[in-house]
Amino acid sequence: EDQVTQSPEALRLQEGESSSLNCSYTVSGLRGLFWYRQDPGKGPEFLFTLYSAGEEKEKERLKATLTKKESFLHITAPKPEDSATYLCAVQALGGGSQGNLIFGKGTKLSVKP
């Protein structure tokens, strides 16, 4: 069964304290891995897509990496505005359709000033 597990469930950081979020996945064949950011009461906001092991993407203080079994979202020198829930999702290969996204439960990040 295709599955996505994110850890930790919650993370509290001080402003400027770098850290990483983990996303482990089990999927028969990976079409793509997606990172989204979700603020309370809002829909997920797209951050990155990764397609193959070894791939890396960067955006401001965020950097996403991908291996064959997991992905990491590295946050460098976070600011309070980075506080949000970060969601990881995978899209499996197979079938004629685009394929639905399988989401992890998310990591709730709080950055204190």
Added chain:
Amino acid sequence: KAGVTQTPRYLIKTRGQQVTLSCSPISGHRSVSWYQQTPGQGLQFLFEYFSETQRNKGNFPGRFSGRQFSNSRSEMNVSTLELGDSALYLCASSPGLAGPKETQYFGPGTRLLVL
């Protein structure tokens, strides 16, 4: 370019009623997917529509249904509402060209409360 829009944003219903939610995708996007988000289960896939046809379906009961119109706008319907249907319902759109590299963009969601 305008993003994905969903209406209404908030809805309160009672058990046994039915509800219809609406989603307008990003201009040019032909695929619309629906997800249910709850604190316990997280985000779960309901179904996907492309060119007015359901192309993919998740593991939800038949009380959950949807449709897509020729302009790619989509509606989902939940009949005989249950307390457990209280959730944030999210719509996501993508070009839907069935290529290997597509990204789904989400709307703000409709918050449904069933009393």
